[in-house]
Amino acid sequence: MRVEFHPEADDEYVAAVMYYEDDYPGRGQRFQTAVEAEIACILSAPNSYPLWRRSSKVRYAIVSRFPYTILFSVYGEALTVYAVAHDKRRPGYWRTRL
Numbered sequence: 001m002r003v004e005f006h007p008e009a010d011d012e013y014v015a016a017v018m019y020y021e022d023d024y025p026g027r028g029q030r031f032q033t034a035v036e037a038e039i040a041c042i043l044s045a046p047n048s049y050p051l052w053r054r055s056s057k058v059r060y061a062i063v064s065r066f067p068y069t070i071l072f073s074v075y076g077e078a079l080t081v082y083a084v085a086h087d088k089r090r091p092g093y094w095r096t097r098l
Contacts, residue, residue, distance in 0.1 A: 001043055001074075013084040017070065019071045031067045034063050035084060038070055046074045058082065058098070 005013065013035065021028025038061050042049060046069040052071060061070045067087040071094055073080050083094035 001046075001077050002081055003039060003043070003079050003081065004081070009081050009083050009094070010096060013081075016084060016086070031063075031066055031068075034066055035068070035070065036065050037081075040068070042072060043079060046072070046079060073089075 014092060017027070017028045017032050020031045042061050046059065049061050049072075052058040052060045057073045058071055059073065061072070062068075063070060063084075069082060069083075069085050069087055071083040073082070082097045085094055
């Protein structure tokens with residue numbers, strides 16, 4: 001299965017990695033590793049993740065050790081990541097990306 005990031009999701013993910021790296025060297029790499037590990041888990045069983053609120057197609061996964069959530073859906077052989085969203089900022093802002 002291939003992983004596709006919405007362009008804005010990719011931008012926010014890169015910005016978060018850079019923020020953590022600037023804040024404390026090495027933390028950005030740890031964040032990136034945590035996100036990649038969670039995506040690998042999602043790929044192994046994407047339909048086992050809970051649906052986002054009342055959505056019929058968007059699921060979510062919580063990033064270990066960081067206050068971020070990955071919002072995604074699966075269509076055929078593609079996993080689409082709509083957001084790598086900070087848990088305390090602008091809830092639901094990513095819904096326009098669907």
